[in-house]
Amino acid sequence: MAEHLLEVKDLVKHFTLNGDFVSRIAGKTQTVKAVDGISFHIRQGETLGLVGESGCGKSTTGRLITRLIEPTAGEIKLHGEDLLAFPPKRMRDARRNIQLVFQDPYASLNPRKTIMEILSRPLEVHKLATTWHEKRERVLELLNLVGLGSEHIDRYPHEFSGGQRQRIAIARGLALTPELVIGDEPVSALDVSIQAQILNLFRELQEKFSLTYLFVAHDLSVIRHISDRVAVMYVGKIVETGPVETIFSDPLHPYTKALLAAVPEADPSKPPPRLTLEGEVATPIDPPPGCRLNGRCPLATTICGEVSPELVTVDTNHQVACHNL
Amino acid sequence: MAEPVLEIDNLSVRFNLKRGVLRAVDGVSLSVGKGETFGLVGESGSGKTVTARSIMRLIKTPPGEIAGGTVRFEGRDIYQMSDAEIREIRGQHIAMIFQEPMTALNPVFTVGNQIGDALRTNMGLSKAEARERSIEMLQLVGIPSPAARIDNYVHEFSGGMRQRVMLAMAMSCDPTFLIADEPTTALDVTIQAVILELITSMIERFDMSLLFITHNLGVVAHACDNVGVMYASHLVEMGTKAEIFSNPQHPYTKGLLRSIPRMDAQEKFLTPINGTVCNMMDPPQGCKFHPRCEHTMDVCKERIPEFRELSPGHFAACHLHDQPTV
Numbered sequence: 001m002a003e004h005l006l007e008v009k010d011l012v013k014h015f016t017l018n019g020d021f022v023s024r025i026a027g028k029t030q031t032v033k034a035v036d037g038i039s040f041h042i043r044q045g046e047t048l049g050l051v052g053e054s055g056c057g058k059s060t061t062g063r064l065i066t067r068l069i070e071p072t073a074g075e076i077k078l079h080g081e082d083l084l085a086f087p088p089k090r091m092r093d094a095r096r097n098i099q100l101v102f103q104d105p106y107a108s109l110n111p112r113k114t115i116m117e118i119l120s121r122p123l124e125v126h127k128l129a130t131t132w133h134e135k136r137e138r139v140l141e142l143l144n145l146v147g148l149g150s151e152h153i154d155r156y157p158h159e160f161s162g163g164q165r166q167r168i169a170i171a172r173g174l175a176l177t178p179e180l181v182i183g184d185e186p187v188s189a190l191d192v193s194i195q196a197q198i199l200n201l202f203r204e205l206q207e208k209f210s211l212t213y214l215f216v217a218h219d220l221s222v223i224r225h226i227s228d229r230v231a232v233m234y235v236g237k238i239v240e241t242g243p244v245e246t247i248f249s250d251p252l253h254p255y256t257k258a259l260l261a262a263v264p265e266a267d268p269s270k271p272p273p274r275l276t277l278e279g280e281v282a283t284p285i286d287p288p289p290g291c292r293l294n295g296r297c298p299l300a301t302t303i304c305g306e307v308s309p310e311l312v313t314v315d316t317n318h319q320v321a322c323h324n325l
Numbered sequence: 326m327a328e329p330v331l332e333i334d335n336l337s338v339r340f341n342l343k344r345g346v347l348r349a350v351d352g353v354s355l356s357v358g359k360g361e362t363f364g365l366v367g368e369s370g371s372g373k374t375v376t377a378r379s380i381m382r383l384i385k386t387p388p389g390e391i392a393g394g395t396v397r398f399e400g401r402d403i404y405q406m407s408d409a410e411i412r413e414i415r416g417q418h419i420a421m422i423f424q425e426p427m428t429a430l431n432p433v434f435t436v437g438n439q440i441g442d443a444l445r446t447n448m449g450l451s452k453a454e455a456r457e458r459s460i461e462m463l464q465l466v467g468i469p470s471p472a473a474r475i476d477n478y479v480h481e482f483s484g485g486m487r488q489r490v491m492l493a494m495a496m497s498c499d500p501t502f503l504i505a506d507e508p509t510t511a512l513d514v515t516i517q518a519v520i521l522e523l524i525t526s527m528i529e530r531f532d533m534s535l536l537f538i539t540h541n542l543g544v545v546a547h548a549c550d551n552v553g554v555m556y557a558s559h560l561v562e563m564g565t566k567a568e569i570f571s572n573p574q575h576p577y578t579k580g581l582l583r584s585i586p587r588m589d590a591q592e593k594f595l596t597p598i599n600g601t602v603c604n605m606m607d608p609p610q611g612c613k614f615h616p617r618c619e620h621t622m623d624v625c626k627e628r629i630p631e632f633r634e635l636s637p638g639h640f641a642a643c644h645l646h647d648q649p650t651v
Contacts, residue, residue: 053513161601162369191368191540196584196597203594218513225586225595244591262518264543266585268566272547273518280483280516 003079004041005212006065006180011038011074013060017285033284034060036236037074039311042180047206047213049227049244051220051259053281056233058216062182065214066098067091078180096126099173103185105165109157115143115168116153122175142171145208146201163194170201174209182214187222199226220263224248229317232256235282235292238311242318252320254297291323299324327358330502330534331380336394338375338384345606349375351558352394354632357502357551362528362535364549364566366542366581370605371555373538377504380536381421382411398502416447420495424507426487430479430494436463437475440494447498462493466523485516489523496527503528506538521548542585546570551638554578557603557613560632564639574641576618612644620645 013035023029035057042048050058063069065076067083076083078094086094102108109118119142120135122128129135140150146167157165166186173181183202187195199222205211215226223230224244231241232255240253251257257276264273277296290305291297297304303323311319338350350372357363365373378384380396382403396403398414406414423429431439440462441455450458456475463471466489479487488508495503505524509517525548528535537549545552546566553563554577562575573579580598600617603609609616615625624644632642 053515163601191602192542193368193581193584193598194601196586196595197599199586200594200597220514221586221588224588225591248588258515262515263588264518264521264541264547265588266542266546266570266582268546268570270546273514273521273543275515275518275522277515280485281513 003044005044005079006042006214007075007077007080008041008065009039009075009077011035011061011064011076012072013057013064013069014072030285033236033287035064035071036284038233038236038238040231040238040241042212042214044179045206045210045212046228047215047226049223049230050214050216050233051218051223051230052233053218055235055281055284057236057284058233059184061233062100062184062214062216065182066095066100068100096176097178098180098182099176099178101166101169101173101181101183101186104189105162105169106189108169109165111157114154114156115139118157118168119143119172119175122172126176128176138175142175145174145205146171161194162190163197166190166198167201170198170205174205177209178211180212180214182216184216185218188217188219195222202226220259232259235284235287237292237308237321239293239322240320241311242315246315246318252314252318252325253322254299255293327360329356330359330399331357331536332395332397333376333380334395334397336376336379336396337392338372338379339390339392340388341390342388347605348392348558348608349605350379352632353555353560354394355553355560355563357534357536359534360532361551362537362549364537364539364545364552365555366539366545366552367555368540368602370602372558373555374506376555377421377506377536377538380504381415381419416443416500417498418500419502419504420498420500421504421506422488422491422495422508424510426484426491427479429491430487432479435476435478436482436490440490440497443494444497458497459493462497463490465496466490466493468493484512485520488512488520492523492527496531499531500533502534502536504536504538507540509544510539510541517544524548542581554581557605557608559613559629559642561614561643562641568636568639572639574635574639574646575643576620576645577614612642
C-alpha cells in the first residue's frame with residue numbers, strides 16, 4: 001500500500017458568532033460547526049475529491065490543511081509528522097509542500113502585478129531563485145508547463161481570459177514544486193469548454209510530477225472525472241467515502257444517493273433530476289445532536305436524533321456514516 | 326409545431342461603447358410555440374441574456390441599440406408598441422425570473438409588499454385583495470406557512486426559497502410566457518432539482534410557454550422541448566432536444582457536449598474545445614467559431630455561414646453543410 005501523504009484525524013473547526021464580551025456574558029454566543037470531527041487520508045499520487053453543497057465545510061477543510069486558518073482540534077499529519085505542532089519557521093517550509101489553487105482567478109491574482117512578479121514572488125519568499133535571470137528562467141518554465149507562451153510574461157492579469165488566469169494560478173501553485181496541491185473549486189468559475197482544458201491540465205501535471213491532489217468541488221461530474229477516491233461532506237461531517245467507482249455506482253448513504261439523483265445529466269434519455277430528501281440543507285449553527293441529515297432522511301429512526309453516526313467500514317476502503325444500513 | 330407565440334426574426338443588438346461597437350446579438354432568429362419550452366444555451370458572453378432582455382425591451386438605449394430585426398409577441402411587434410402597451414406586456418403577458426434573487430428582489434421591502442405592488446399596479450387589486458392573492462401565490466410555489474412568511478424580508482429566506490418568491494411574483498399576474506434567465510445557476514444541485522421541477526410543473530399547469538436561458542446542458546436536457554445554441558452573438562444550432570443531443574450538427578455543439586465529464590464512466594482525458602472565445606470587440610472575419618474549429622476551411626474565414634434547415638426543424642450555421650454531399 002502506498003504511503004499516506006496526508007492524514008487528517010478528528011479535525012474540528014468551530015467559529016463563534018456574537019463572540020463579543022456582552023454577548024458572552026449574556027450567554028448569546030452561537031457556534032458554527034463548520035468542520036466537526038472529520039478524518040481522512042490521501043495516499044501519495046492519488047486524488048481525493050471532496051464534494052458537498054455550499055456551507056458543508058469543504059473549503060474550510062482545504063484551508064485548515066494549509067493552516068491558513070487554525071483548527072479548533074484534531075490532527076493533520078504530513079508524511080506522518082504533525083503539522084499543527086510545527087513552529088512558524090518549520091511551518092513555512094512545510095507550506096512549500098502544500099499549495100492552494102483558488103476558485104476565482106479574477107480575485108486570486110493581484111491586478112497590479114505582472115505575471116513575472118506574481119510567479120516569481122513565491123521563489124523570492126522561499127529563496128529558491130535570487131538573480132533576475134534565475135527567476136525569469138523559472139517563470140518561463142512554469143508558463144510553458146501550463147500551456148502559456150513566453151510572450152505573456154510581462155502582461156497583467158486583466159489581459160487574460162478566465163481560463164488563462166486559472167492556468168497562471170496553477171503555475172503559481174506549482175512554483176515551489178509541492179507534493180500536495182489543494183484545488184478549492186478550481187474549475188467552477190469556468191465555462192464548460194474551458195473547464196475541460198483545465199481538468200486535462202490538472203491530469204497532465206499530476207502525471208508529470210506525481211502530484212497528490214485534494215480536489216474540492218460541488219460539481220459531481222467534475223469529481224467523477226478527476227478523483228480516485230471521493231469523500232462526501234454534509235454540514236461539517238464526512239458521510240461517505242470510498243473509491244470513485246463505488247461512490248457513483250453503489251452509493252449507500254441517503255445523502256450521497258440524493259446528491260447523485262439531483263444531478264441533471266446532459267442526456268435526455270437519463271432520468272430527470274429529482275430530490276429524494278425533504279426540506280433544505282441543515283444549518284451548521286448549533287446543530288442538534290444526532291445525524292445531521294435527521295429530519296430530511298427517509299430512513300430516519302429514533303437513534304438518528306440522538307447519536308451522531310460514526311464512519312463504519314462496509315467494504316475495502318468504503319466507509320459510511322449511517323445508523324440504518 | 327404549436328402556433329408561435331414569440332417570434333424573433335434576424336435580431337441584432339449592438340452596444341455603442343467608448344471602446345468601440347459590441348455586437349452582442351447578431352442575426353438571431355427563433356420562435357417559441359404555445360406551451361413549448363425553449364432552452365437557449367451558450368457560454369458566458371454569448372449573447373443569450375441580451376436576447377432575452379430585448380424581448381422585454383429591457384435593453385438600455387443608449388448605449389444599447391436594436392440594430393435590426395423584429396421581435397413579435399402574439400403577432401404584435403414589441404418595438405412598435407407604445408410605452409403603455411409594453412408596460413401591459415411586461416408582467417401580465419411576459420414575466421421574467423433572474424439568476425440572483427437577492428439582487429432581483431428589493432431588500433428593504435417585505436416580499437408581500439413586492440408581490441402586492443405588482444398585483445395592484447397590473448391587475449388593479451385593492452391592498453387587501455393583493456395581500457390575499459400574494460399569500461395564494463406563495464402557497465402555490467411551496468413556501469411553508471405563507472400567511473406568516475409574507476411579512477418577511479428577502480434576507481430571511483434561503484436561496485431556494487428566494488427563487489420560489491421570485492417565481493411567485495412572476496406568476497402573480499397570470500402571464501402566458503415566462504423567461505427564466507439562469508434561474509438555478511446560483512443554487513446547489515439538490516435545490517436546483519426542486520426549482521426545476523417547480524418551474525416545469527407551473528408551465529404545464531398554467532399552459533405557459535418558457536424561454537429558459539442557461540449555460541448548463543444538463544438542465545436543458547431535462548427542462549426543454551427545443552434547444553438553441555449560441556456562440557459569440559450568433560445562434561449556431563437549433564432543433565428539438567432529441568436532435569441536438571443525439572445528432573448535433575455544428576462543431577461547437579459537438580465540442581460542448583464532448584467537453585462535459587461523463588457521470589457513468591471515467592475517461593482519463595476530456596476532449597475540450599481548443600482555444601478561447603474570441604474578443605467580442607474585435608471578432609474574427611467569417612464564422613466566429615473558425616479559430617477554434619477542427620474543420621476550418623478557407624470559406625470559414627471569409628463568410629459567415631448561413632443558418633439553414635438541415636432536416637425539418639433542425640437548423641445549423643456551418644459551411645460543412647454548404648454542399649449536399651457533406
